[in-house]
Amino acid sequence: MTLPPSAQPQDADPVPHQVAFTGSGGAYFRIWIVNLLLSVLTLGIYSAWAKVRRERYFLNNTLLAGSPFEYHADPMNILKGRLLAAAAIIVLSIVAEITPILNLFATLIFLALLPWMVSRSMRFRAHNTSWRGLRFGFSGTATEALRPWLLWPVAVGLSLGLLMPFMIRAQWHYLLRNLRFGNTPFSIDAPIGPIYRVLIISGLWFIALAVAGAAAIGFSAYAAMRGMPSDSEAWQAMAGMGAIAIFVWLAVAMSLIAPWIQVRFANLRAGLMQLGPHGFASSQRVREYYPIVVTNWLLTVLTLGLFRPFAVTRVWRYRVEHFTVLAAGELDSFVAEQSAEAPVVGSEAADLLDIDLGF
Amino acid sequence: MESRGDASIEGLLFDGSSSRARPVRLAVVAGGFDLSFLDGSHGRERLPLHAIRWQEALGHQVRRATLADGSSLELPCGPALDRILAASRHREASVSRWQASASIALGALLVLLAVLFATYRWGLPAVAEHLAARVPADALAGFDGHLVGTLEAGGMIAPTTLPADQRAAIVAASRALPGPLPDLRFHAAPGIGANAFALPGGTIVVTDELVELAGSPRAVAAVVAHEMGHVHHRHGLRQLIQSSAIAVVVGLWIGDFDSMLTVASTVLLGSAYSREFEYEADGHGAALLTGAGLSPRLLADMLARLSADAGESQGAGGYLSSHPPTPERIDRLHRLSPNDQE
Structure with a gap:
């Protein structure tokens, strides 16, 4: 188990199983538009059923070793979870609106609920996902989620972001070490160095983009205003516009960096995680992923959102098709041996509520 | 096989x-x-x-x-x-x-667009009006103070520099208008310029710049009458409800793509509502002025002056940015004015 890969015998070379995606943007568009219409006509009630259809479309068309994944959630549980979340949000926002001091209080309540929500939604998702008749499972508790989702974020804030990689590592560990397939646990042991590397490089890119953008905006504003008296209202207006332009640019720079971080983290995490003796690999490339993301943005804006189902499908296809399971031996028989004593516990999943605000 | x-x-x-x-x-x-x-x-x-x-x-x-x-x-x-x-x-x-049929998908798309448009055009304004009418006035009293505080903290407004007797004259002129006079506040607002606005709780803020532009207390009272129309019809609260609902829907629609896009679309879609509110407030203001024995022309003249002022120096967020075309509003007010007055 702890043998370095080179010391393993030759016949134990892992068998790569690349995940395949058989869905299409056009087919998902039809599902999406019917989902949307029924959700609107039922004032949102149908959105729970819509979510099940959407998840099932993506999982049924995601194939590992020829077998699709399946989503089993009961829409009623999703609906209950959504009603609960909607009620909480309405109460909190009314409270926040009426008294500014309670605003802070409401934010604190939301932050305190975050670890609970993470644990709940992971449980729900894992228990309701299966492959070859075997369900995934998640055993992480809300208390265990306190550290990665509450304490580390505070530490990151206090350290002005310097401790961010520790927070990310704690979150990966929580999410994967508590996850299992059948009764086979996932495992991960992430070294901190590579996470730092990704964030430092992206941080430097962000600073470079921000400085270059701010300089360009400042220079063009100065060039446009040259010769005007410096105390005029036009200067004030230009300063205001410049400040807005810089804010917009910072947001754009952030969106430009985010896909880069996503690709690097996805590849890094896949290489570090294990399911029993099986490994994983993700081979996403920034230069392939970027064109997808950028054209998705442009087309979504140009079509007033109608491109969205195509955009979602393209991103999912890219991520999934660059994900490989490195099976140690026969994937088929292995899972059977390992998970023989773990029949699906239906009631365990049935009393769960889905705490998920995604539409 | x-x-x-x-x-x-x-x-x-x-x-x-x-x-x-x-x-x-x-x-x-x-x-x-x-x-x-x-x-x-x-x-x-x-x-x-x-x-x-x-x-x-x-x-x-x-x-x-x-x-x-x-x-x-x-x-x-x-x-x-x-x-x-x-x-x-x-x-x-x-x-x-x-979900397997292309023609059903197209039909669903058309029905969806029709439903969304009808909700935006008629459904949401009706719901907002209904809700706003049911919110007790004192529930919003604290809200206005909070809003003024935010504007002050943001440097948008500052304490007024108008002499006390000038303010008293404006309050007296406004008191001549029928109905209870809302809470009138004066503020210097160099960043905003000549402007007056009604807050959701009924407070009316008049900028020093507007008073200077108006010249006479009666002209200021004409603008106050317009703002009282906003207060009477609870436009601030209705706008708040409508833009929140739009922000939620647009946010769900555009989703995780871009928060700036969400804000921009919300502002764009919300501005259509504010145009209708302006017409309604003009009508109410004209009625108040007529009731006080004044001509709605006073308000029309103020609109013309504000329009000219905004044309000279369009500051950040001029008075007319979210308002309908001024000539049309002035025409409407002239039509509401009896010829024998003024």
């Missing part, structure tokens, strides 16, 4: 307690299914038609079905499967038939 022309198909069976695949052949025989195991066990089972629950046809390559004992089947999509489904008289759920 299909033999003897019967409907039959080969697939995999999973027992639910292990991920080991057992190859099977499923065939439709009189009144039921025949499930035979191809793994050398020569096992064979006869199942009634209702024993197999077909999962919705969402996968393009593999169709899943579950059996009563918790095991599941994975069968390849294609003509063989279609024959099995037809032979077992399986009928897909209506939703999944809709």
Whole structure:
């Protein structure tokens, strides 16, 4: 188990199983538009059923070793979870609106609920996902989620972001070490160095983009205003516009960096995680992923959102098709041996509520 | 394989307690299914038609079905499967038939756009008006103070520099208008310029710049009358409800793509509402002025002056940015003015 890969015998070379995606943007568009219409006509009630259809479309068309994944959630549980979340949000926002001091209080309540929500939604998702008749499972508790989702974020804030990689590592560990397939646990042991590397490089890119953008905006504003008296209202207006332009640019720079971080983290995490003796690999490339993301943005804006189902499908296809399971031996028989004593516990999943605000 | 022309198909069976695949052949025989195991066990089972629950046809390559004992089947999509489904008289759920049809998708798109437009144009304003009328006035009193505080903290407004007697003259002129006078506040606002606005709780803020532009207390009172129209019809609160609802819908629609886009669309969609509010407030203001024995022309003149002022130096957020075209509003006010006055 702890043998370095080179010391393993030759016949134990892992068998790569690349995940395949058989869905299409056009087919998902039809599902999406019917989902949307029924959700609107039922004032949102149908959105729970819509979510099940959407998840099932993506999982049924995601194939590992020829077998699709399946989503089993009961829409009623999703609906209950959504009603609960909607009620909480309405109460909190009314409270926040009426008294500014309670605003802070409401934010604190939301932050305190975050670890609970993470644990709940992971449980729900894992228990309701299966492959070859075997369900995934998640055993992480809300208390265990306190550290990665509450304490580390505070530490990151206090350290002005310097401790961010520790927070990310704690979150990966929580999410994967508590996850299992059948009764086979996932495992991960992430070294901190590579996470730092990704964030430092992206941080430097962000600073470079921000400085270059701010300089360009400042220079063009100065060039446009040259010769005007410096105390005029036009200067004030230009300063205001410049400040807005810089804010917009910072947001754009952030969106430009985010896909880069996503690709690097996805590849890094896949290489570090294990399911029993099986490994994983993700081979996403920034230069392939970027064109997808950028054209998705442009087309979504140009079509007033109608491109969205195509955009979602393209991103999912890219991520999934660059994900490989490195099976140690026969994937088929292995899972059977390992998970023989773990029949699906239906009631365990049935009393769960889905705490998920995604539409 | 299909033999003897019967409907039959080969697939995999999973027992639910292990991920080991057992190859099977499923065939439709009189009144039921025949499930035979191809793994050398020569096992064979006869199942009634209702024993197999077909999962919705969402996968393009593999169709899943579950059996009563918790095991599941994975069968390849294609003509063989279609024959099995037809032979077992399986009928897909209506939703999944809709979701497979391009014309239904197009129809759904058109109906959706119609519903969204109707909700935006008529539904949401009606709901907001209904809700706003039911919010008690004192519930919003604290809200205005909070808003003024925010504007002060942001440097948008500062304490007034108008002499006390000038302010008193404006308050007196405004008091001549019928109905209770709302809470009138004066603020210097170099960043905003000549402007007056009604807050959701009924407070009316008048900028020093507007007072200077107006010249006379009566002209300021004409603008106050317009703002009282906003207060009377609870426009601030209605706008708040409507833009929150739009922000939620736009946010869900655009989703995770871009928060700036959400804000921009919300502002754009919300501005159509504010145009209607301006007409309504003009009408109310004209009625108040007439009731006080003044001419609505006072308000029309103020609009013309504000328009000219905004044209000279369009500051950040001029008075007319979210307002309808001024000439049209002035025309309307002239039509409301009796000819014998002024």
